[in-house]
């Protein structure tokens with residue numbers, strides 16, 4: 346296992362921000378964890394890096410960065426209706442979704458084309474087109490650096506909620522997710538999830554769509570709406586869709602009759618942050634080398650040469666504007682790593 350000093354991370358984050366990690370080590374196999382443990386204990390600060398698709402990296406990261414690139418997908422148990430799969434944390438998410446679909450293990454199709462790794466999926470509880478990944482996760486296996494041992498978090502222990510989990514809130518670098526177990530369906534029990542308007546209205550998904558048809562439609566919709574990080578660097582949705590009280594929703598609706606919002610839980614609403622940002626005039630707007638995307642106002646893009654300082658400047662200005670116009674506080678979705 347090689348320990349790198351002053352490692353450049355520009356190509357290891359999808360926003361393409363220039364960033365140097367004080368130290369970096371790559372984890373290729375879980376067997377290396379006992380060897381890695383003393384290095385992790387010695388480091389004052391640690392960060393775990395997967396695909397770098399949900400992070401805003403500072404210019405210098407005064408920490409040990411652990412890049413997880415463990416690979417492997419296996420069946421743990423199987424019946425005629427269901428299958429329990431274990432995937433190693435370093436597997437590419439979209440590749441994993443494709444692999445499962447090809448094996449006839451269904452349920453992940455709505456989550457196609459999300460950048461990042463399997464190990465990062467539970468951290469922010471990735472979600473799209475009517476499914477959040479916690480609905481499919483049986484358990485998450487982690488190396489707990491504080492105890493120097495493997496631990497298992499069942500779904501309840503993961504404390505999943507909208508774009509959140511116990512892993513996102515814990516001390517950075519305490520838990521190193523090593524593998525995730527998913528309970529998937531076979532054709533006999535699989536049910537399509539078609540709630541999302543983009544899917545229910547899709548011409549290829551009328552009648553009784555197959556999982557493959559949903560997968561293809563999701564890929565097509567994402568390609569149309571979201572910029573590919575390889576072409577225009579970005580970190581997906583840059584803000585969470587804010588959750589407000591029913592009272593605040595009513596007030597907003599009176600002032601803005603076209604407000605886009607969805608009921609959330611008993612007495613709350615989730616507002617489409619993209620709508621708020623667009624209404625505030627930020628869609629397609631550029632500030633220096635960064636801007637909000639022209640097709641999806643929720644996506645912050647780097648037009649080239651941006652650093653985390655310019656990202657922060659735009660974020661602060663935009664948040665202030667949204668607070669002033671709608672009395673809504675936007676929360677940044679990607680993790681700020683410094």
Ligand code: EPU
Pocket residue numbers: 472473474475541543570580581582583584585586605617618619620621623628640641642643678
């Ligand atoms: N909208 C606008 N203007 C915009 C963008 C959106 O008015 O520029 C309005 C539209 O009315 C649209 C609604 O907002 O119907 C919702 O937009 P969209 O379907 O694009 O979804 P979103 O709420 O913006 C969320 C997730 C995405 C996920 C999609 C599809 C969050 C923070 N984002 O976006 O996740 O792909 O739904 O399920 O929850 C990500 O997390 O990185 C991500 C891309």
